[in-house]
Amino acid sequence: MNKLKQLCAGGAALTFMSSIARADYGLNLPVGVTETSRQVYDLHMLILWVCVVIGVIVFGAMIYSMIYHRKSRGAVASQFHESMTAELVWTVIPFIILIVMAIPATTVLIDMHDSSEPDLQIKVTGYQWKWRYEYIGEDVDFFSTLDAASNEARRVGSDIDPATVDNYLLNVDKPLVIPVGKKVGFLLTASDVIHSWWVPDFGWKKDAIPGFINEAWVKVDEPGVYRGQCAELCGRDHGFMPIVVEVKSEADYATWLAEQKAGSTAEKTAVIEEIDPLELKNIGKKVYTANCVACHLQKGEGVAGIYPAITGSAIVTGDINQHVDLVMNGKPGTAMAAFKDQLSDTELAAIITYQRNSLGNKVGDAMQPIDIAALR
Amino acid sequence: MATVTDSLDDHHDHGPAKGLMRWVTTTNHKDIGTLYLIFALVMFMVGGAMAMVIRLELFQPGLQFVDPGFFNQMTTVHALVMIFGGVMPAFVGLANWMLPIMIGGPDMALPRMNNWSFWILPFAFAMLLGTFFMDGGAPAGGWTLYPPLVLQGGNGFPFMIFAIHMMGISSVMGAINVIVTILNMRAPGMTLMKMPLFVWTWFITAYLLIAVMPVLAGAVTMLLTDRFFDTTFFSAAGGGDPVLFQHIFWFFGHPEVYILILPAFGVISAIIPTFARKPLFGYSSMVYATSSIAFLSFIVWAHHMFTVGLPLQGELFFMYATMLIAVPTGVKVFNWISTMWKGSMTFETPMLFAIGFVIMFTIGGFSGLMLAIAPADFQYHDTYFVVAHFHYVLVTGAVYSIMASVYYWIPKWTGNMYSEKLGQWHFWLSTISVNVLFFPQHFLGLAGMPRRIPDYSVQFAEFNMWSSIGGFAFGLSQVFFCFIVYKTIKGGEKATDQVWEGAEGLEWTLSSPPPYHSFSTAPEIK
Numbered sequence: 026m027n028k029l030k031q032l033c034a035g036g037a038a039l040t041f042m043s044s045i046a047r048a049d050y051g052l053n054l055p056v057g058v059t060e061t062s063r064q065v066y067d068l069h070m071l072i073l074w075v076c077v078v079i080g081v082i083v084f085g086a087m088i089y090s091m092i093y094h095r096k097s098r099g100a101v102a103s104q105f106h107e108s109m110t111a112e113l114v115w116t117v118i119p120f121i122i123l124i125v126m127a128i129p130a131t132t133v134l135i136d137m138h139d140s141s142e143p144d145l146q147i148k149v150t151g152y153q154w155k156w157r158y159e160y161i162g163e164d165v166d167f168f169s170t171l172d173a174a175s176n177e178a179r180r181v182g183s184d185i186d187p188a189t190v191d192n193y194l195l196n197v198d199k200p201l202v203i204p205v206g207k208k209v210g211f212l213l214t215a216s217d218v219i220h221s222w223w224v225p226d227f228g229w230k231k232d233a234i235p236g237f238i239n240e241a242w243v244k245v246d247e248p249g250v251y252r253g254q255c256a257e258l259c260g261r262d263h264g265f266m267p268i269v270v271e272v273k274s275e276a277d278y279a280t281w282l283a284e285q286k287a288g289s290t291a292e293k294t295a296v297i298e299e300i301d302p303l304e305l306k307n308i309g310k311k312v313y314t315a316n317c318v319a320c321h322l323q324k325g326e327g328v329a330g331i332y333p334a335i336t337g338s339a340i341v342t343g344d345i346n347q348h349v350d351l352v353m354n355g356k357p358g359t360a361m362a363a364f365k366d367q368l369s370d371t372e373l374a375a376i377i378t379y380q381r382n383s384l385g386n387k388v389g390d391a392m393q394p395i396d397i398a399a400l401r
Numbered sequence: 402m403a404t405v406t407d408s409l410d411d412h413h414d415h416g417p418a419k420g421l422m423r424w425v426t427t428t429n430h431k432d433i434g435t436l437y438l439i440f441a442l443v444m445f446m447v448g449g450a451m452a453m454v455i456r457l458e459l460f461q462p463g464l465q466f467v468d469p470g471f472f473n474q475m476t477t478v479h480a481l482v483m484i485f486g487g488v489m490p491a492f493v494g495l496a497n498w499m500l501p502i503m504i505g506g507p508d509m510a511l512p513r514m515n516n517w518s519f520w521i522l523p524f525a526f527a528m529l530l531g532t533f534f535m536d537g538g539a540p541a542g543g544w545t546l547y548p549p550l551v552l553q554g555g556n557g558f559p560f561m562i563f564a565i566h567m568m569g570i571s572s573v574m575g576a577i578n579v580i581v582t583i584l585n586m587r588a589p590g591m592t593l594m595k596m597p598l599f600v601w602t603w604f605i606t607a608y609l610l611i612a613v614m615p616v617l618a619g620a621v622t623m624l625l626t627d628r629f630f631d632t633t634f635f636s637a638a639g640g641g642d643p644v645l646f647q648h649i650f651w652f653f654g655h656p657e658v659y660i661l662i663l664p665a666f667g668v669i670s671a672i673i674p675t676f677a678r679k680p681l682f683g684y685s686s687m688v689y690a691t692s693s694i695a696f697l698s699f700i701v702w703a704h705h706m707f708t709v710g711l712p713l714q715g716e717l718f719f720m721y722a723t724m725l726i727a728v729p730t731g732v733k734v735f736n737w738i739s740t741m742w743k744g745s746m747t748f749e750t751p752m753l754f755a756i757g758f759v760i761m762f763t764i765g766g767f768s769g770l771m772l773a774i775a776p777a778d779f780q781y782h783d784t785y786f787v788v789a790h791f792h793y794v795l796v797t798g799a800v801y802s803i804m805a806s807v808y809y810w811i812p813k814w815t816g817n818m819y820s821e822k823l824g825q826w827h828f829w830l831s832t833i834s835v836n837v838l839f840f841p842q843h844f845l846g847l848a849g850m851p852r853r854i855p856d857y858s859v860q861f862a863e864f865n866m867w868s869s870i871g872g873f874a875f876g877l878s879q880v881f882f883c884f885i886v887y888k889t890i891k892g893g894e895k896a897t898d899q900v901w902e903g904a905e906g907l908e909w910t911l912s913s914p915p916p917y918h919s920f921s922t923a924p925e926i927k
Contacts, residue, residue, distance in 0.1 A: 051848025051860065054780055069777045076767035084760060087738050091756070095746045096678070102745040102903075106680040115735040116728060123724045126774065131717060133776040138713045179464055179856055187462040187859050194462075194858045218550040219643060221708060221783060225849040229779040232709045234644060235549060236637020239710035256708075256783040256851045258543045260550055261469045264854030319469075328470060330536025330555035357638075358628075360553045 055225050058245050058272075062228025064133045072126060079122075137229060140242040143210025147201070151213075151220030151233035151255065152367065153360055154262035154319060158201050161212075165285040168367055170315055171265050172196040179265060180323070195252040198315075200269035204278035205248045213239040217362060218260060224253035224268055232257055245272045260360060262319040297370060297398055302378055302391040309379020312372045317380075320360060325384030332360065336385035345390055349377055349400065365401070370394035417917060425520070428512035429917060430497045433519050435814075437494030438807075440522060442883065444486030445800075447530070449876055451479035456838075456872035459865050464856050472855035473541035478529070480544030481561075484661065485568045486526050488795065491803045492664040493518075493575045496603050498814065500579065502908045502915065503597050505588025505924045510581040518574035525567035532557025543853060545654070546621065548635040548646050552628050559629070562621045569614040576610035579603055588907075590926030594685065597906055601688050602667030605695045609656045609663070612699075617653040620646060644709050651702035659698045661795060663691060665762075665802030666733055669755050671906070672809050673737050676752035677744025678903035683736040690729035690736075697726050707778045716775045723773035727766070734763055749901070750824030754805035757832050758798060765793030768843065783853075786846025792839045797832075804831075804882070811889055812896035816914040819889040827885055830878040837871030 056066045094100045148159040155170040175194050178185035187193040203209045213222055215233040222241075223230030230253075231241045245251075253268040273281060300308075317335070321327050325335030335341055340348050352373065355363035364373065374392040381388040417423045417432065427433060454475050458466050467475070497515065501508050509515050532539040537555010540546070551558070583596070583604050596604075624646070626632040633639020635646045666687075674681045681687065703711060703719040711719070737759050746752070768790040772778050781787060804827075812818050841864035846852075850861045857865065896913040907924060908915075 052844045054847045055849070065776050065780055068774055069771070069780070072771050072774055072777065076770060080763070080767060083734065083738065083763065087741065087756070087760065090738065090741045090744075091746065091748075094677075094742065094744050095748070097747070100743070100745045102678040103743045104679060105743070106682050106684070106740075108683075108739075111735075111739065112683055112686050112732070116732060119728050119731045123727060127721060127724060130720065130774045130776055134716060134720070135713065137776060137779070138716075181464045181466075181468055183463070185463075187856075192858070194856060218553070219547060223783075223851070225780065229776075230708050230782060231779075234709065236643070237710070253849070254851050254854075258473070258547070258550065258853045260541075260553065261473065263473075264469065264851075264856050328537065328555075330538070331553065358552065 057226040057228045058247050058249065058251065059227055059243055060246075061133075061137055061243070062226060064136065065228040068130055068133055071129065075122060075126065140210055140240040142208070143242055144207040145204075146210040146212060147203070148212045148214070149222055149233060151215035151217075151222070151259065151266075152362060153217050153260050154255070154266040155367075156201075156220075156222070156255075156266065156268060157216075157367075160282070160285075163282065163286065164289055165282065166289070167199055167285075169197045169199050169201060169269070171267060172198050173315070175267075176265070176315065192252065194265065195254070195267045195269070197267055197269045200250070200271045202271045202273055202278060202281050203243075203245065204275050205245055205272050206275070208242055208244045211241045211243070213241060217360070219257050220255050220259045220266070221257035222253075222268060223256040224251050224270055226251040226253075227270075230256050248272045248274055248277075265319075292369070297395045299393055299395070300371065300374070302382075305375045305378040305391060306382060307375075308371065309375035309377075310383070312368065312376045313379055313384075316364065316368070317376070325380070325386075335380050338386075341380050342386055342388055345377070345381070345388075345392065348381070349373075349392065349397070352377060353397075353400065370397040370401075373397045426516070428508075428516050430501050430509045430512070430515065430919070431814075431915070431917070433509075433515050434494045434497030434499075436519050437490045437497060437522075440519070441487050441491035441494060441803075442886070444482050444490065444526065445879070446883070448479050448482035448487055449879060451475045451482070452872065453876050455479065456869040458855055459857070460869040461866060462857055462859050462862050467855070469855045470538065470541060473543075473853070474533070474539040476853055477541050477544055478533075478539050481529060481540075481565075482526070483795075484544070484657075485565075486522070488661050488799045488803070489568075489572065490522060492603075492606075492661075492799075493572075495599075495664065495668070495803070495806055495810075496575075496579055499810065499908060500582055500600055500603060501586060502911060502919050503600050503906060504583065504586060504591055505907050505920050505926065506582065506586030507918050507920055508586075509578050510586055511578045514574050515578055518571045518578065521567050521571040525564045525571065528560050528567070529564035532560050535560070545650060546624065546646075547650075548624060548627065548643050551624060552635075559625060562625045565621050566618055569618045572610050573614050576607035576614075579607040580611075583607075588920065588923040588926055594688070595926060597667070598670035598681065598684070598687055598691075599664065599667030602663040602670075602691055605691055606660050606663045609660050609695055609698065613653040613656045613660075616649060617657075620649040620653065623649075644706070647706050647709060648702070651705045652699075654705065655702040656695075656698040658794075659694055661799045662762075663695065665758070665799050666691060668802045668806045668809075669737060669758055672751050672755040672805055673740050673759075675809075675901050675904045676749060676755075677741050677746050679740060679744040680905075681736070682739035682742075683732070686732055687736055690732040693729040694726060697722060697729070701726065704773060704775075704778070707775050708782050720773060720775040724770065727770050727773075730766055734759060734766075745903075747902075749808075749821060750819070750828055751805045751809035753825065753828040754801050754808065757828065758801040758805060761793055761797030761801065761832075761836075765790055765798055768793065781846060783851055784846035785842040785850045785852055788852045789839050789842035789846060792842070796839070797835055807886065809901075810908070811886070812900045813908060813911075813913050813915065815890050816896055816912075817889050817891075817893035818896050818900075819885055819893065823881075823885045823888075827878060827882050830881065831875060834871045834874035834878055838868055838875050839871070841865075841867045841871075 054069050146161040150157040155168050157168050159166040174190050178190045213231050213233040215235045220233040221230050227243045231239050249272055251270045255266040320332035321335050327334035353365040355361045371394045374394045374397050377392040535556040539557050540554050540561045542551035623634040627634055633641040635641050635643050670681055701723045704723040772781055845861055845864050898913050899909050
């Protein structure tokens with residue numbers, strides 16, 4: 026009999042533990058991979074247990090009272106309605122508990138605010154709806170956007186099962202790369218609306234605010250890939266601007282950085298070649314899907330009142346220079362971003378050529394990368 | 402002399418006008434209370450329908466039904482409708498019905514203004530909901546209206562601003578009326594410290610309303626001029642600051658939270674003693690606790706903004722101040738439990754909802770205390786953990802207290818008892834479903850799901866499905882509630898004047914339903 030009991034208890038515990046242990050079935054805050062995140066996790070668990078204990082006492086008293094002090098059991102109501110002692114006790118004790126809570130919270134907060142003396146600094150800029158990472162002093166600067174597979178699967182009526190997409194909505198075309206064990210400082214800002222940069226495993230999030238710079242820092246213990254999302258409502262595609270951080274060993278990071286630098290130098294010195302308009306249109310379609318679809322929609326129909334249609338647009342079908350100007354410099358006060366910094370010469374030429382000759386438009390002219398380069 | 406008094410009484414005894422015009426022109430506190438309550442119920446269903454759209458889209462990963470822009474409109478307008486159209490008018494309705502009766506007065510002090518403050522509301526909400534049919538759709542920047550995002554809205558933007566102005570005017574007029582009524586219309590002997598707690602909490606709420614609604618009006622007007630008249634209050638490019646808006650908004654927004662919950666405290670403090678057949682424990686400490694909460698509500702606003710990059714000192718101050726709120730709130734909960742202790746309890750529907758309130762509001766209070774810890778808030782902020790927190794305090798808090806009051810007072814209002822059996826069903830269906838709906842959202846938030854997203858990574862699928870199922874069940878339960886209310890208005894077992902065995906207070910000395918003019922002769926309070 027005893028054995029049976031043990032078996033049952035063991036089985037139940039095992040089921041419970043294994044359901045918690047299932048990696049993709051989060052119940053609690055991640056412990057994370059930084060000193061900060063572990064401190065935050067400990068604070069979280071401490072306050073959680075404080076609440077649980079108080080809850081057990083308070084609800085326990087209530088339930089006891091509900092069982093024993095009910096009329097159907099013949100309880101007779103006593104008429105007491107005041108007790109200075111009791112009032113004092115339950116004012117003072119919670120106050121003491123709060124002070125005990127406030128001390129570790131203050132320590133952690135002070136630590137988190139110390140973003141001095143970073144080993145390297147990265148400027149993070151939020152755009153609707155992508156992130157830009159600039160390695161300060163390193164000439165490495167790139168955008169990070171939702172990966173193509175997720176982007177395709179997330180369309181209304183795409184008929185693609187999200188479960189078949191790797192890291193659905195939590196994957197990007199080009200992740201941020203940082204070295205392990207180094208204090209990485211972040212300077213956060215935004216170009217259009219407020220965003221918020223959040224990787225749960227790092228233990229914090231911080232708002233990226235246009236016109237202002239916020240500071241934060243991270244020192245990761247283990248190499249790996251860590252994922253997060255924008256946490257501040259930033260418009261239509263707020264749910265679709267993930268963050269992926271690859272933490273590499275110092276040597277791997279150095280290699281990666283050198284590659285990036287070589288790449289950006291090559292890009293700058295490359296001879297700009299003429300591209301066949303048909304090819305431009307093909308590139309343009311991809312660029313359109315990645316950058317324009319969110320507002321102007323798949324067929325270029327737009328949304329009346331906020332996002333103008335591409336199809337039949339006076340600007341797209343009119344003077345090509347005005348069209349180029351709008352795409353490159355954006356329209357202040359609206360969601361139309363300046364794509365000058367976000368896209369390469371080729372991509373800009375491609376998107377303009379594509380818009381003028383697709384999506385129901387047939388202007389017939391094309392833009393070449395070299396012409397865009399001249400306008401920069 | 403006696404004859405003069407008599408003829409005056411005759412004059413006062415005429416009943417309400419007949420037909421539709423009765424409701425349009427009424428200055429009677431009970432009629433206006435009824436209008437407010439019906440309006441709130443309608444808005445509750447409208448806002449609920451939007452919640453159903455939200456839960457439908459979140460039922461499984463991938464976008465199945467609505468596009469992200471419309472989803473954002475749903476979350477934004479759901480919040481505005483529920484806060485300004487559901488909970489606030491419901492409490493004003495309860496105040497209108499009960500305050501004059503509870504203090505032994507004949508009516509509200511300013512009856513014509515009372516009429517006006519109600520009739521502004523349907524127009525304000527027609528305007529707000531009308532934005533769905535305008536180019537660019539309804540506002541989609543979140544109910545917090547943060548710039549610069551909110552400035553990207555379509556043609557509905559100015560209409561939303563004017564709708565908020567109108568709601569604010571309505572609230573301020575209602576609040577003035579409450580204060581003037583309480584200060585001037587009390588029966589002889591009804592000193593301030595003898596007033597029922599519902600009167601006290603509304604008195605304090607009214608001051609909060611007068612203090613902060615103009616602040617909101619100012620903030621949204623600045624948005625309006627930023628968009629249309631080239632000011633740059635909230636744009637760094639012109640020397641402004643987007644975070645300034647958040648400070649102003651939450652200076653309104655945090656007291657607003659207590660505007661939504663203080664009257665609930667009053668209701669619960671009326672219901673628990675009735676069904677425990679025992680006087681409220683610690684009456685005066687309840688009054689002081691309510692006042693402290695109201696005071697503290699003005700100095701904690703930036704805990705909504707821990708992640709905007711406040712200086713360390715600022716974060717510490719707002720963390721400590723926020724944690725302090727737990728003390729007076731705790732006092733209230735302990736007092737309610739002490740009221741139940743050694744009572745002689747029965748569990749009719751109002752008591753069930755009141756107990757549900759105490760338990761689940763406390764759960765919301767616990768998560769609130771967790772959110773107060775600034776370093777932990779850096780993780781919780783803007784996730785489903787926050788969504789779970791404020792729905793526990795607002796749905797199982799404010800809304801549950803409103804349900805409790807409806808069951809508690811509807812026999813008085815209509816003269817008919819509701820069906821106890823159906824009421825109990827409604828309670829249990831609501832309570833089970835609301836926990837299936839909101840409890841898993843704590844886990845979702847902790848596991849890393851941000852709020853206000855129309856689609857999510859597959860690891861969040863399971864709990865979202867639970868949450869949606871709970872949501873649909875909770876929604877249906879409220880349709881059932883409408884049916885119960887309708888049935889009670891239509892008829893039912895006649896209620897006595899006393900209605901509840903343990904009930905005390907002036908409202909139970911009047912007939913059920915009460916006469917059209919409450920106390921034409923002031924009762925004497927000893």
